[in-house]
Amino acid sequence: MQVKEVGRDNGHYGDVLIRGYAMASSSVTALDVFAREHATPGLRRYLATVNGQPAAAAALFVHGGLSLFVGAATLPAFRRRGCQSALIHRRLADAAAASDLTVVTSAVGSPSSANLRNHGFEITHLRTLWQ
Secondary structure, three states: OEEEEEOOOOHHHHHHHHHHHOOOOOOHHHHHHHHHHOOOOOEEEEEEEEOOEEEEEEEEEEEOOEEEEEEEEEOHHHOOOOHHHHHHHHHHHHHHHHOOEEEEOOOOOOHHHHHHHHOOOOOOOOOOOOO
């Protein structure tokens, strides 16, 4: 497995996230929000490959002394192979070099939440969003 930082123009990055999240391609609103979110200046994009094939993607937003883990997904065929662990390690290393504080947001109870707990992160608070 290899993890590398990729540019905004990398076609595999967005494709892996969209397919890993199982976002419906017919959901124009969700895809538009996704495109805007992942075009943010300061966003660092990472792609994990397995035997040369795109397998997982994640991002790290760095601003001032703060790093924020955002957006991580693995394609179903590559799950449970350590892709997210590799992406967490790479982003932690880059965050440590770029900032004093790293924050992660994650859906409680999700596989991402479990992966982050396995790497020493813990829940500090919960926020309720009303619709």
